[in-house]
Amino acid sequence: MSDDIIGKKFNRLTVIEKIGSKNRHSIYKCLCECGNYTEVYRSSLTTNDIKSCGCLRDQFYKETAINAIKKYQADGTNIAYIKSTKLSKSNKSGVKGVYQKKNGKWCAQIMFKRKCYNLGTFINKEDATKARKEAEEKRDEYLREKGLL
Ligand SMILES: [Zn+2]
Known part of the structure; x- marks a missing residue:
C-alpha cells in the first residue's frame, strides 16, 4: 500500500x-x-513540496545571493567592506558568515548592503563553510571580471 x-x-x-x-x-x-x-x-x-535533499534550495539561495552581489557591484560600491575578514562579535564558528543555530544546524550567509542572504542550512559545519566559500569565490570571480578586485 x-x-x-x-x-x-x-x-x-x-x-x-x-x-x-x-x-x-x-x-x-x-x-x-x-x-x-x-x-x-x-x-x-x-505534492512536490520537497524536490531535493536541500541542494536545490541551497543552489537557489546561492544564485539569489550572487545576483544580489552583481546588482550591488554594478552600483560601484564598497569592496573593502565585503572583503573584510573581520569576524563579528556574535560569530562563534570562526568562519565568516557561518553560524550555529539553536537546533545545532549550521547556517551559511553572505551580507551585502546590510542585507543578509541565506546560503542554506547544513548538518555539518564543513558543508556550511563550503557553501560560504563557494559564494565568496563566485563573488570574487565576478569582481575580477569587472576589474574591481
Ligand atoms: Zn541533493
Missing part, C-alpha cells in the same frame, strides 16, 4: 525505503541526485 512509491523518482529524489512514520505520516529514506540521503514525508514527495 504505502510502499508503492519505493523506487520511484520525485524530482531529484529516488525513494529507497520506508523508515517509519510520525503523526500518521509515512517517512521515506530517499537518495538525491547529488548523492546525499535524506528523510522525507510521503506527502512532501507527492
Whole structure:
C-alpha cells in the first residue's frame, strides 16, 4: 500500500525505503541526485513540496545571493567592506558568515548592503563553510571580471 512509491523518482529524489512514520505520516529514506540521503514525508514527495535533499534550495539561495552581489557591484560600491575578514562579535564558528543555530544546524550567509542572504542550512559545519566559500569565490570571480578586485 504505502510502499508503492519505493523506487520511484520525485524530482531529484529516488525513494529507497520506508523508515517509519510520525503523526500518521509515512517517512521515506530517499537518495538525491547529488548523492546525499535524506528523510522525507510521503506527502512532501507527492505534492512536490520537497524536490531535493536541500541542494536545490541551497543552489537557489546561492544564485539569489550572487545576483544580489552583481546588482550591488554594478552600483560601484564598497569592496573593502565585503572583503573584510573581520569576524563579528556574535560569530562563534570562526568562519565568516557561518553560524550555529539553536537546533545545532549550521547556517551559511553572505551580507551585502546590510542585507543578509541565506546560503542554506547544513548538518555539518564543513558543508556550511563550503557553501560560504563557494559564494565568496563566485563573488570574487565576478569582481575580477569587472576589474574591481
Ligand atoms: Zn541533493
